[in-house]
Amino acid sequence: MRGLTVRQPWAWAIAADLKPIENRSWATRHRGEIAIHAGQCWDEAGARDWRIMEAAKSEEPLEPDERFVFGAIVAVADLVDVTREASSPWAEPGQVHWLLANVRPLAEPVPCRGWQNVWQVPADVEALVRAQLGLTA
Template sequence: MRALTVKQPWAAAIAHGPKRIENRRRPIPAKHLGTTILIHAGLAGDRTPRHSDQGPRILATWPRHWGAIVAVATLADCHQDNDCCRPWGFPDSWHWQLDNVRAVPHPILGVRGQLGLWTVPDDVLAAVQRQVYIPQEVSA
């Protein structure tokens, strides 16, 4: 299974809030569209976070974990910005649409992330599966 590392506070916004768009410089590789991934909260935070019109008060209410698997999601769609997906979609970005997002009740701590989509170690995946149902992917 693949994971995507996201900086805080955005990983928490995906896991616990209304954020369902992840902004990236490149589109989702076609072979990953429609697949289930894990959301990994990276060790680095966004130093200049742009936030929705909901403001910093809401950002402060989300639990934040660092270096942890915090959610499961489906990579549902990908498109270039065309003034859509506001307030979460940023201009001049590819918008990766996340559906069926489920927070991991007890985040899996101590997980090192990587750039791009990366393969999760078997023991980490097993720890997530003990908490959240993950449907088996159908191979084409």
């Protein structure tokens, strides 16, 4: 299983199946299953982003609270395409849009160290994620 580290509150929005696009400055050839890893950092700009505030049903910028897990895999999604032509409020101009579908949030996030780029999820962590989702290796 491959993983992608995403800062909070963006990872929360993906895991809640509210944000179907992850924006990156680079593309990947990977398609298929990808673990969404919530990184250790809080993105202040993301907390003030109108899309995040709307998704959270908040009129104020978000603050870290119990909704936001750090340093763990929080969901598994299918990376179905990578394009510069996505038409969505979540698609940032000038970025590469990673289109996500079939998001499966984890009831119990699995602690794990994250890395830059697309990375290989350690076998022991993958086993815990797959067991929780009722998937086989």
